[in-house]
Amino acid sequence: MSAYVTLTINGAKVKAPEGRSVLDVALDYGICIPHLCHVRGLTPIGACRLCIVEVVKNGKSKVTTSCTLEVEEGMVILAHTEKILKARKNIAEMLVAEAPNSRAIQDVALRCGVKEVRYPFRNKDCVLCGRCVRACSEIWQSKSLGFVGRGKERHVALPFDKRPEFCKRCNACIDLCPMTITPCPGPMKKGEEYLCGLCESQLSMAEEIPDSCIDCRLGEGFSCIRKKP
Amino acid sequence: MAATDLKKVNRILENREGTSGELIEALQDVQESYNYLPEEVLRTVSERLEVPLIEVFRVANFYKSFTLKPRGKHLLTICMGTACHVRGAPKLADEVLGQLGVKPGETTEDGQFTVETVNCLGACALGPVVVLDKEYYDHMTPGKLRAIVQKVRKKSREKVKV
Ligand code: SF4
Ligand code: FES
Ligand code: FES
Numbered sequence: 001m002s003a004y005v006t007l008t009i010n011g012a013k014v015k016a017p018e019g020r021s022v023l024d025v026a027l028d029y030g031i032c033i034p035h036l037c038h039v040r041g042l043t044p045i046g047a048c049r050l051c052i053v054e055v056v057k058n059g060k061s062k063v064t065t066s067c068t069l070e071v072e073e074g075m076v077i078l079a080h081t082e083k084i085l086k087a088r089k090n091i092a093e094m095l096v097a098e099a100p101n102s103r104a105i106q107d108v109a110l111r112c113g114v115k116e117v118r119y120p121f122r123n124k125d126c127v128l129c130g131r132c133v134r135a136c137s138e139i140w141q142s143k144s145l146g147f148v149g150r151g152k153e154r155h156v157a158l159p160f161d162k163r164p165e166f167c168k169r170c171n172a173c174i175d176l177c178p179m180t181i182t183p184c185p186g187p188m189k190k191g192e193e194y195l196c197g198l199c200e201s202q203l204s205m206a207e208e209i210p211d212s213c214i215d216c217r218l219g220e221g222f223s224c225i226r227k228k229p
Numbered sequence: 230m231a232a233t234d235l236k237k238v239n240r241i242l243e244n245r246e247g248t249s250g251e252l253i254e255a256l257q258d259v260q261e262s263y264n265y266l267p268e269e270v271l272r273t274v275s276e277r278l279e280v281p282l283i284e285v286f287r288v289a290n291f292y293k294s295f296t297l298k299p300r301g302k303h304l305l306t307i308c309m310g311t312a313c314h315v316r317g318a319p320k321l322a323d324e325v326l327g328q329l330g331v332k333p334g335e336t337t338e339d340g341q342f343t344v345e346t347v348n349c350l351g352a353c354a355l356g357p358v359v360v361l362d363k364e365y366y367d368h369m370t371p372g373k374l375r376a377i378v379q380k381v382r383k384k385s386r387e388k389v390k391v
Contacts (some may be wrong), residue, residue, distance in 0.1 A: 081369050110278040135279075146283035148290045 007075035010211065020178050022066040022077055027224065031211045033079050034088060034111050036218065037129035038067040039176060042138050047129050050108065054078040063087070080210040088112050089127050099124045100193040104142070104178035107216035110199060111206050121193035125179055126156055132173035137174060162170075181217050232273035233269040233335055238260045242277045247369055252288060265299045268278060283361045300338040305391040306360040310349030318371075321348060321357055324371035325378060339383060 002017045007028050014023070016025040021044060026033050030114050036048040042066040054061040055069065056076040061206035063084070066077070078084070092112035099105055099120035130147070133156060137143045148157040158164065183196055202214045218224060241258045245251050255278060259270055266289050275282040289295045307322050322333070325345060328339050336343040350356050355367035359374060366377065 071359075136378050143281040146287055148283075148287050150291060157283075157286070159286040160271075164282060 005073040005075075006073050007071055007077065009077045012072065013026070016071045018071070020071055022053065022069045022071055022075075024067075025071055026066065026077075026079060030213075031079065032111075032213045033066055034092070034108055035067060035224075036127070036178060037110055037131060039131055039135070042131070042134040044068045045134070046132055048095065048127070050085055050088060050095070050112070052079055052088060052091075054084055066102055085113070085210065087112055088178070093117055094119055095127065096195060096205065098122050099127045099179060101125065101183065101188045102179045103181040104216070104218040105181050105198075106196045107199070107214070109195065110203055111214055111216055112217060113193065113203070113207055115203075117195050123190050123193050124187065127178065129178065131176040131178070132156060133157050135172040135176050140168060140170060141170060142166060142170075145173065178218055233263075234269045235273060235326045238270045238273050244272065246277055246286055247279045249278050250287065252261045253292075256285075256289060267358055268272075270286050271325055279339075281365045294347065296343075299336070299340075301340050302385060303342050303362050304360075305344045305378070306350070307341055307344065307346050308348075308352075308356065308357065308360075309346045310353065310356075312349070312353035318357040319347055321359070321371055321374055325374050328375055328378060341385060342378070355374045 002019070002149075006013060006014050006015050007025075008014070009022070009029065009031055010141070012029065012120055014029050014032070021038075023033055023038055023044075024040060033051050033053065035051040037046070038044055038048075038051060044065075045069040046065040049065060051066045052063050053066045053069070054063055054077070056078060058223075066079070081217070089112045092109045093114045096109035096114060096119050100121055101123055128147070133146050136145055144164050145156055145158050149155055155162075158167075158186055180219060184198055188194070198209055204223055205212055208213050213219065216224075238259060241255060241262065245255060247264065252274070255274055256266060259266055259274065263270060269284050271289060272282065274280070275285045278285075284287070289297060305325070307318060309318050326332065329342050329344060331337055331342070331344055333344060333346045350358050350360065350365075352365065352367070355365070356370045359366045359369045361377060361381065366374070
């Protein structure tokens with residue numbers, strides 16, 4: 001039996017097993033904190049910064065990523081303050097500008113209330129979330145792919161850009177990659193990127209009840225815990 | 230060089246079996262004796278040091294002192310650090326790259342020169358600094374550099390003739 005701690009998230013008192021991340025606990029209790037790089041069971045790396053929350057301690061608050069934050073007794077978490085919503089929206093806006101060609105990313109942007117994109121679209125095919133890399137090395141102990149290069153040259157690669165013979169072709173990398181969910185109207189061409197507003201009806205919900213799940217494709221396709229029966 | 234000679238790497242890896250902590254040292258030795266990091270050799274390094282191949286590949290890509298492509302006979306390193314930059318390193322680089330007909334990181338067709346740029350060699354007071362075959366040249370000007378490159382080129386041509 002593991003020990004439990006009590007904390008509050010957005011004012012709700014919740015009990016959680018020691019060692020669990022704030023993000024996982026929030027999701028368990030039906031509080032959606034938008035996230036992208038986090039996959040339950042894989043080491044959190046805090047790459048996407050979407051899951052930021054405020055942690056209040058001694059009357060002071062600190063912003064940090066909830067996927068890398070372990071629960072503690074008496075912890076006070078505010079996941080949807082004005083400050084957080086604003087910062088998260090900006091992060092989502094940059095993310096969708098960087099890689100608009102994914103329904104999952106479009107959904108995250110929608111979830112975070114992005115209505116216009118002020119940054120130039122880049123149409124990248126990878127957002128460096130590291131889901132694939134961690135799945136490969138942690139679930140399968142295969143280490144067939146990894147991050148190579150540094151700074152803006154950092155990218156996911158196979159050794160010598162060839163599929164190694166020990167890769168089991170499990171396809172976990174592809175299943176977990178947010179970039180493999182194409183936007184509903186089909187892939188966007190370079191120079192013709194846009195912010196997809198097709199699911200805008202979900203937006204009102206995202207704005208009025210920031211805790212709620214909006215059935216984003218990332219959660220659906222990638223079993224965000226909310227969608228598990 | 231069709232099949233890579235693995236004898237040298239076997240010597241390098243002697244007494245290093247399973248010592249993943251010595252990856253960088255091993256790669257340095259490989260770079261030193263092969264003048265680059267051949268794929269076959271890196272595969273051997275990965276197996277013998279017990280470091281995942283992707284890790285070896287990542288480290289080989291990370292450091293500027295490692296190259297995955299064969300380097301030319303002469304390595305010319307131009308410092309593009311702040312101090313050298315303001316003292317005219319870009320002009321220097323432009324000139325010599327034009328003279329040799331390559332881009333930074335490339336090797337001339339005759340396999341003589343590889344030109345690389347780095348960001349500070351730690352000798353800022355002597356800038357602009359250029360290193361040719363481990364020798365430092367200070368206060369470089371495009372003219373001086375051109376002459377040095379010509380001299381080295383002539384010398385190695387003569388050697389070929391003999
Ligand atoms: S390839 Fe996909 S899963 Fe891997 S880091 Fe890039 S976006 Fe993430
Ligand atoms: S989910 Fe926490 S930083 Fe990406
Ligand atoms: S900037 Fe060139 S040596 Fe420091």
